[in-house]
Amino acid sequence: MTVLIFYIALFAGAFFLVQLIRRGMQSRQDFTSLKTVTFGDESAVTPDRAASIISVLVIFVIWAAFTGSKLFPLHVPGPFTGETRFTYTLETADGATDDADITVRVSGFGEESANFEVDPGDGFAKDDAMAAQAGRSTILIFDKNDEAKRKQGARIVAINGEPIAAGTAVDTGDGRVTLTGKGAISFTPHGGMQMNPIWLPAPETVVARFFEIASEGYQNFSLWQHLGWSLTRVIVGFVTGAIVGIPLGYAMGLSGWFRxxxxxxxxxxxxxxxLALIPLVIIWFGIWETGKIVLLFLAALWIMTIAARAGVSGVNISKIHAAYSLGASKWxxxxxxxxxxSLPEIFTGARVAMGVCWGTVVAAELVxxxxxxxxxxIxxxxxxxxxxxxxxIVLIGIIGYGIDILMRKAENWLVPWKGRS
Structure with missing residues (x-):
């Protein structure tokens, strides 16, 4: 939720800032400068390149800020690390009480949390130490050192002077202390808002891993072999789906019987x-390349069929009547x-089908x-x-985006009449 609010705030701020700058730079204030696009005409809407650049930068800023990246100076509050202390009050069965100090050393993400010892001090409640890792809980069995034991009726009744019972928690300033159902101490250091690298690493970590795998490979194959095989599977599956789907869609659009x-x-x-078809595909076509291609073929087939059918059904009947009146044959x-x-609809379906194929290839390579x-x-x-x-994920997205750009360019070249009457 915090990330979403942060993203919305940056989106709104960037929008109003760019509009303000453009108004200041705009010299003309006549009717022509105030014209807007025609609603319902998609071809009249072109991407705002400034918005595209800022969008990528905003995603990078959020990623860097919430991972403590060294590439960006501003970060959200991180987890507590370092040394902290809290005091617990131990009460025996006969009502006697004694205090003991717990020293906690919290290491950063990915660092080793080495155990250490402190002077136990006097009294039946002994001082003790805990080693923890940022964002993770650790448990201390207090009566391991104390003279008063839980089996003798001893129990912890307060943390830093605040009453506590099993299942309740006390905030110590640097973390939260909770008593387990059996009365042991659980300490959780405050996590802040930064992500644990095991959940989301910093951008520079991902870039470093890219260069490492690009030079050394992964799982006995180079990075380019991995990407090349995925791209080959996707293209073969998409092309076969289009070869079957487009004629089928035309037939459904032109013939009531076929439809x-x-x-x-x-x-x-x-x-x-x-993904629901994976078990059947494995049973029918096996676990090797044929099964993967068939799964990607099915991912593209229905989309291309519907796109071709919609393209044929959407042809303006007045154009057909005009062609007939000029003596044109059916062919x-x-x-x-x-x-x-019908080509504009087919190209739109092709872009959707290619995206679905890229999303399916990860599942296809599960087997x-x-x-x-x-x-x-995986x-x-x-x-x-x-x-x-x-x-x-980033590489798959970049390749998929690159293919989509190529398909847009091909559409602009092959279908220049899109959006025109």
Whole structure:
């Protein structure tokens, strides 16, 4: 929730700041300068490059601020580290009380928390020491050293003078002390708002891991082999899905018989997530490359079918009537009217299908894969190597975004009439 509020605040601040700067730089204040886009015409909306750059920077700032990155000077409050003390009051069965001091040394994220000793002092409640790690709880069995034992009726009744009972907690300023159900002391240092590197490492850690794996490889294969195999699987699955899906979509858009026959199948399979098909794909096609390609094929097939069907169904009937009035044959109408006017929908479906295929390749490589970005992510997650996991996710996102940009460029070149009547 804190990250979301932080992100919204940065988004709003950046928006108003950029608008203020642009107003100051804008010299014209006539009707032309105040024109807005036409609502409902997507082609009239172009990405604001300043917003794109700021968006990436905001994500980096949030990532760096919440991970204590050395690349960014401002950080959210981090976890408590260092040495702290608290006092507990021990009460015996006959009502006698004694105080003991507990010294706690809290090490930082990923650092070793070495045990140490202190002078136990006098009295039946002995001073003791605890070693803890930032953000993690540690338990002290107090009567291990104390002369009064729990089995004799001794119990802790206060922490720093504040009453405490089993299941309740007292804030010591640097952490929280809780009594377990059996009366042992549990100390949790304040975690702050920074993320533990095992959950989210700093940006420079991920970059360092990228260069390490790029030069040394991972799981017996180079980084480029992992990415190349994933890209190959995705492209083969997408292309085969498009080769089957586009003609099927055209047939459903042009023939009532085809639409009636295949519509139940397409509409039934469309909402089924590709991940749910993994068990059947393994049973039918095995665990090797064929099964992975088939899964990606099915991920793209239904999307491309629906996109082609929608493209055909969306052709303006007046254009077909106009072509007929000029003496065009059915083949000429198909070639010069239906196909060109359906291409925008097909390209949109292709971009969606490619994104779904990239999202499915990680799951496809769950099964008996020796190479692939998804396999690399899954193998790293088993050993809690979050930096490799994030690196793989970022690389998949960058490659997917690059493919989407190429598809947009191809659409602008092949379908220049998109958005025009």
């Amino acid at each position: 009636g026959w295949f519509d139940p199948i397409v509409e039934f399979m469309r909402p089924v997530p590709p 000429q109408i198909m070639r010069h009217v239906i196909v060109p006017n 008996a894969a020796q190479k692939g970005a998804g396999m690399m992510i 193998a790293a997650s088993k050993f809690q190597l979050t930096d490799i996991v994030i690196m793989g």
